[in-house]
Amino acid sequence: MGIEHSVVITSQGDDLDSRVRAAAMAWLRQRCTPEDPVVRRDELLGFQFEGRTFPLVDNQLGIRKPQGMIAALSILTTYTSDGARAPYDDAVGPDGLLRYKFQGKPQHYTNVGLRRAFELGVPLMWFYGIKPGLYLPFFPVWIISVEAEQSQVSVALDEAQRHLTVDASVSLIERQYAERITKQRLHQPVFRQRVIQAYETTCTMCRLRHRSLLDAAHIIPDRDARGVPAVSNGLALCKIHHAAYDQHILGIRPDHIIEVRTDILEEIDGPMLKHGIQEMNGLPITLPRRRSDRPNRGLLEERYEAFRARTHA
Structure with missing residues (x-):
């Protein structure tokens, strides 16, 4: 029902893309320690790559697709207070996997970037809002399906989730397993930091x-x-x-x-x-x-x- 399943495509000429992803994730591993696991927005905007400023998040959009890169680099969830939403309820599908909504129309360049990330099987970073201007990073994450009719993609938080079935027909055991990973890898850390x-x-x-x-x-x-x-x-x-x-x-x-x-x-x-x-x-x-x-x-x-x-x- 409008779900495209992930096929990893080997791409040539994507040296900039792979260098940026590797450098950004290496920096996050060093920057985000158990004592200080969150990162400020100004740090993400000021990330230095090969002697120049290369923002890891977009100034206005939730999806970062830099010019010159083959696919989206990161996604971002803006902080909202408890009273503004039911935590996570609208982000988890019937299969227990997380969903991320398109930015505007499906043909918007950021959504095209998400599709390319899905087609190529490249890793992304997900910056989850803890308070205004402060984010808990999750990386690497992967886009494992595109649900065009719902204007969204499904996101795997780890290698185990990458191999799970992505639709509403999953077994109870598969759904419970996916939900447990989502709870342990996203909900509990976000709750703790908030x-x-x-x-x-x-x-x-x-x-x-x-x-x-x-x-x-x-x-x-x-x-x-x-x-x-x-x-x-x-x-x-x-x-x-x-x-x-x-x-x-x-x-x-x-x-x-x-x-x-x-x-x-x-x-x-x-x-x-x-x-x-x-x-x-x-x-x-x-x-x-x-x-x-x-x-x-x-x-x-x-x-x-x-x-x-x-x-x-």
């Missing part, structure tokens, strides 16, 4: 600022159908407080006050319990600056009730 950025790389309880020791905790767990990967369903917590929150050792009231379980307050142990847990009781959490990023009150209340039920069990 939450940590919203809380300015700080534990909302103890103010610890070491990124490697911070988690993006769900208020309503992601195994629950309502546990959406939205910042308003997330909290930036250090690993100790994340574990304590998940184990109902402490909870957060709907008015943003931390409450430690009564039996835990009565325990006598070492300095971690005293200073790291017990002294949190009654303190307010730190909230994101943007109201749209702050914890959803209804979700907090539901989670707090679960904590109270455990407290009085």
Whole structure:
């Protein structure tokens, strides 16, 4: 139904194309570390290639197809706040694979560039908006089908997805496998970075600022159908407080006050319990600056009730 399947074509004379892709991805591997995995828009626009500025993203469009290159180089998803959309719902097809929409009319040169990337089987970079002007890069990714009737392409996040069936007739096992990869490779990293950025790389309880020791905790767990990967369903917590929150050792009231379980307050142990847990009781959490990023009150209340039920069990 309007789906073209990928056929890798060997192309001669594409030396510039391959050099740019290799240089850009090598730079991203060096630039984006576990401690600092995101990249600014001005860095992408100012990328230097063989002594000249060679932007990796377009100034106005979501698809970057540089002049002189045989195919599209990158795609970009602009940041939108939780209230502006349902996270990811419109980007995943019935086969569990991600979709990316054409830019304008099908014959637009950027869409032609996407088709060429598909035909040639060349890798691209996908820059996913974490906050305005800040992106989490995914690379390499591949265009594995063109769905002309829907004005979109399907995107593989890794080699495993490149070999999956691309249509609605896939088996349940194939769809679940594709969805799991999509969740692990895109949804979870994007959720983590959006939450940590919203809380300015700080534990909302103890103010610890070491990124490697911070988690993006769900208020309503992601195994629950309502546990959406939205910042308003997330909290930036250090690993100790994340574990304590998940184990109902402490909870957060709907008015943003931390409450430690009564039996835990009565325990006598070492300095971690005293200073790291017990002294949190009654303190307010730190909230994101943007109201749209702050914890959803209804979700907090539901989670707090679960904590109270455990407290009085």
